[in-house]
Structures are given as C-alpha cells and as structure tokens.
Amino acid sequence: MSIQWFPGHMHKARLEIQAALPKVDVVMEIIDARIPYSSENPMLAEFRGDKASLKVLTKSDLADPRLTEEWLDALNSSSSTRARAVTTDDVPTIRRLKSALIGMCPHRKGRLINAMVMGIPNVGKSTIINFLAGRKVAKTGNTPAVTQHQQKVDIGDGVILWDTPGMLWPKVHNVSSGYRLALIGSIKDTAMDYTDVGFFAARYLMDQYPDRLAQRFGLESIAETEMAVIEDIGRRRGCLGRNNRVDLERASRILIQEYRTGGLGQLTLETPATMQRERILTEKVVAEAEEAARLKDEKRKKRFKAKQKAQRKSREMDASRRERRQ
Structure with missing residues (x-):
C-alpha cells in the first residue's frame, strides 16, 4: 500500500x-x-x-x-x-x-x-x-x-x-511506516485499504504480541498466516457472508478498531532498533527513486532535443526545396 x-x-x-x-x-x-x-x-x-x-x-x-x-x-x-x-x-x-x-x-x-x-x-x-x-x-x-x-x-x-495544522509529508517512502500511520488513524480511512492494514496489523501482532490476540478474540491458537488470523477473528466476531465465507474487510476493520481503542492492551509498533534499520532502508529507497526520476528526466530531455532537431532539419529541408523551385 x-x-x-x-x-x-x-x-x-x-x-x-x-x-x-x-x-x-x-x-x-x-x-x-x-x-x-x-x-x-x-x-x-x-x-x-x-x-x-x-x-x-x-x-x-x-x-x-x-x-x-x-x-x-x-x-x-x-x-x-x-x-x-x-x-x-x-x-x-x-x-x-x-x-x-x-x-x-x-x-x-x-x-x-x-x-x-x-x-x-x-x-x-x-x-x-x-x-x-x-x-x-x-x-x-x-x-x-x-x-x-x-x-x-x-x-x-x-x-x-x-x-500549526497537522501535516504529513507528500509521499511516505517507508511502506511499514505507512501501514503504522494508517493503523493509528493518522491517515483518513478513505485513503487506505482496510484489508491491507488489517493484514499488516495481524502479522505484527502474531510476531510480537500473540497472547494479546488470542486473549482478546478468544482464539485457542494463533494461525500461521495473516489471512488465517483475520479469518479466525472474522468467525469469532460474526463477519460471515454467503456460503459462510469470512468478510475480510469487516474482520480487518474490527482488528484495527480494537487496536486504536486499546482493546488489545498497551502495544507499541516499533522500537529504536526498528528506526535504525528502517532509516537505512528508506534512505536507499529515496535515493533509488531520485535516481529513477533523474534518468526519466534525462530521457525526456533527450526526446525533446531530438524532436527539436528533427523539426529544425525539416524546416531547413523545406527552405532548401523552396530555394530550388525559385
């Protein structure tokens, strides 16, 4: 996302x-x-x-x-x-x-x-x-x-x-930070995908706070995948649609809301060590994006110059033909 x-x-x-x-x-x-x-x-x-x-x-x-x-x-x-x-x-x-x-x-x-x-x-x-x-x-x-x-x-x-007004930055290059911002509600819900954010939350909680997940949603055990966890939450909370299939978006909304309101207890989504690792990765992503933008700009300039050159050559040829006819 x-x-x-x-x-x-x-x-x-x-x-x-x-x-x-x-x-x-x-x-x-x-x-x-x-x-x-x-x-x-x-x-x-x-x-x-x-x-x-x-x-x-x-x-x-x-x-x-x-x-x-x-x-x-x-x-x-x-x-x-x-x-x-x-x-x-x-x-x-x-x-x-x-x-x-x-x-x-x-x-x-x-x-x-x-x-x-x-x-x-x-x-x-x-x-x-x-x-x-x-x-x-x-x-x-x-x-x-x-x-x-x-x-x-x-x-x-x-x-x-x-x-001053609350202000984000134009593009969140760190994908994990984007999910965390969405999870705590710093990005309007209309600008995010509940299922994507729910899967991110499920993965983190499975790794770091599995006991909280099990206790809050009455799970006997924690499944091995994000989707399976979301499905288990959906079944426990009645998020069933046709053919008893779990509505993943509804189940994800419930997980997100439980986190935002403290229903899962006192949870932190990142550590100082996380910050150090992700800063390095984000700097790399930004550098690669800037380099890609630079190369794209260079190609655009080359195409523009080539087009100008072709137009000049065409004008010169037209002028030469007019001179010969005269």
Whole structure:
C-alpha cells in the first residue's frame, strides 16, 4: 500500500511553517508513543535543523511502557532534544511541559518564548494545547486534519504556543511506516485499504504480541498466516457472508478498531532498533527513486532535443526545396 495523502491545506501549512520558524525559539513536536519513529515528520526535522526540540510522546497509556522508556532514552540522547511521555489521564505531567519549554530557552530569560507546536494528524496535538492553555482553544477530534490554520495561544509565564495544522509529508517512502500511520488513524480511512492494514496489523501482532490476540478474540491458537488470523477473528466476531465465507474487510476493520481503542492492551509498533534499520532502508529507497526520476528526466530531455532537431532539419529541408523551385 502506497500512502500519498497530502491535502491542499497541508501544502499551505508547510510554506507557513517554513516562513515562521526563524521567529521561533523552540519546537514542540507531538508524536504518538505507539509509533515514535513513524509519527515523526521527516520534513519538519529538515525545517527545524538544530533548533531546540521537545518531543512529546502522547497516548502513552496505549503504548508498551517498557518500549516507551526505550524511546525516551533514545530521544533524550540528542543534545538539542528533550522527550516526555504523557497521557490525558495525568494532566499535571502535561502541564509541566511548559516548564520544560522554558528550561530549553535559558537565553530568553525575562522575554517571551515562542514555541511552535508541530505534529502529524491525529496524534493529540490540539488536546495538549488545550490542557496547557487551561481552556479549549484548539479543535479536537478522532479524525485527521481537524486543525487547518495557524494560531497563537498565550499559555502564561511568558510562553506563546504557535499551533500549526497537522501535516504529513507528500509521499511516505517507508511502506511499514505507512501501514503504522494508517493503523493509528493518522491517515483518513478513505485513503487506505482496510484489508491491507488489517493484514499488516495481524502479522505484527502474531510476531510480537500473540497472547494479546488470542486473549482478546478468544482464539485457542494463533494461525500461521495473516489471512488465517483475520479469518479466525472474522468467525469469532460474526463477519460471515454467503456460503459462510469470512468478510475480510469487516474482520480487518474490527482488528484495527480494537487496536486504536486499546482493546488489545498497551502495544507499541516499533522500537529504536526498528528506526535504525528502517532509516537505512528508506534512505536507499529515496535515493533509488531520485535516481529513477533523474534518468526519466534525462530521457525526456533527450526526446525533446531530438524532436527539436528533427523539426529544425525539416524546416531547413523545406527552405532548401523552396530555394530550388525559385
């Protein structure tokens, strides 16, 4: 499944973020604790450069606590980055993010601190802003792309939050990241294939959390293939069609929904080691795509030049024939 979901307002947001970043003191990037790597926007990392960054891992109550600690250690290893894990069940921890932002800007002591809030769709960015502001100033929802315009929010103690629209990047080259983004709901359901995502989820859960699958769906054993697992889930949940065949899409929807709502427990879909491996693979994929685009462009230019040359030659021959006739 190739993810390409980049609505017009996201392109506009990208340009606005690039224009505003020079005026910002610190960046607060909201990422999902279940997929800290895949929910980081590589485009935002490129824009930010060396600017101080506070990574906020939201929905940590849905993530594997052991892996969340691994992620915090990995993210905090960078000199310009600090990381915090939060959940809406622990509001004081969220409100302490303001102190963290202030502590990352000692050079702004006694002056306003401008903190830009970034994040992909549906990671809880607006919810974090509302808690920090102590009031509802940003729209929230369970579907991506709720926020579509920038706004500034004064959260007190000299900190101004610059809220930005949730933004993906034009093409998700890492196929696994695309599936993970779809699985947590950061891509509109109309832009994904439920069965593809369900098969991806089944494979990962079979490998990493088989006991959770068996317990949640009352399975006596875990089948050997993704399709067989989805079929078993479908039979247990009544997703049967004609001739008692399992409706794979309905069964996949159930598995996806169980994951999103925490029905399968606290699960994380990637580790810091996963990030290191996939970064190397993604760099290779991007390099190959760029090289293919370059070769395609060269061929296009050659065809254009050959066409121009043929047209010139034809004009010269026509001119020569006219001269002979005269």
